Amino acid sequence: MPLKSMADMAPIKKLTLGEEAASQIRRLIINAKLPAGTKMVERDICALLDISRTPIRDALKLLEQQGFIRPMGKSLVVCDLTIDEAEQFYRLIGNLEQFLMSNMDPVEPTTLTKLRQLNEALSKPNNDIEQTINLDSDFHLTLVSHHRNQKAFDVYQQMRLLAARYDFLFFNANPNLSPSVDEHQQLIEQLTNADVSGCQQTLHNHWIETLPAFLEVIKAALPTIERD
Numbered sequence: 001m002p003l004k005s006m007a008d009m010a011p012i013k014k015l016t017l018g019e020e021a022a023s024q025i026r027r028l029i030i031n032a033k034l035p036a037g038t039k040m041v042e043r044d045i046c047a048l049l050d051i052s053r054t055p056i057r058d059a060l061k062l063l064e065q066q067g068f069i070r071p072m073g074k075s076l077v078v079c080d081l082t083i084d085e086a087e088q089f090y091r092l093i094g095n096l097e098q099f100l101m102s103n104m105d106p107v108e109p110t111t112l113t114k115l116r117q118l119n120e121a122l123s124k125p126n127n128d129i130e131q132t133i134n135l136d137s138d139f140h141l142t143l144v145s146h147h148r149n150q151k152a153f154d155v156y157q158q159m160r161l162l163a164a165r166y167d168f169l170f171f172n173a174n175p176n177l178s179p180s181v182d183e184h185q186q187l188i189e190q191l192t193n194a195d196v197s198g199c200q201q202t203l204h205n206h207w208i209e210t211l212p213a214f215l216e217v218i219k220a221a222l223p224t225i226e227r228d
Helices: 017-030 042-049 053-066 083-102 109-123 129-143 150-173 178-192 196-209 211-221
Strands: 069-072 075-078
Touching: 017 042, 017 053, 017 129, 017 150, 042 053, 053 069, 053 150, 083 129, 083 150, 083 196, 083 211, 109 129, 109 178, 129 150, 129 178, 150 211, 178 196, 196 211
Parallel strands: none
Antiparallel strands: 069 075
């Protein structure tokens, strides 16, 4: 149903200081600037982000709820990375993408254009791993943006966010994006032809069939203490 006026649009939520701080800390965790096991000392984080303690406490509470940090004694530390967790995350992401793909409204031409632009950006040489992760994530989020199941999509978004730590390890160790770019192009062509079953098969190959090789790269990149 088209919007009749600006009044029909939901207001854009402004982030609180705590949410902004959580976003900055999460970025440091994903990029391994705050590696697994790092103790989250409020005083140090306040100094690092130049933010007072109250929003930092709110940020740490949010990050604990999201699964990025966990209690250890009386402290909070960055959660460990494990191969078992990585496998669980990527299997769930792959299955959710296939499910969302099977429950979508028709894809608009503007969405196909955006997918082509994102994939073209991914195909260009790039040494910025964070940008690569963001482009890849944006591609897949856009791919299923016409979903009809918000609860499943919310779970999918959270899994993508948690898996970004493993994405960083993978792209840092394996900067060759050609296989992903080729599969993305195949998905775009299948979407253009409304070939939902073809998209689901490509997604299965992308996430499930290649998972063992993907996990081997991550395993080699993990610190020894986190491999078991």
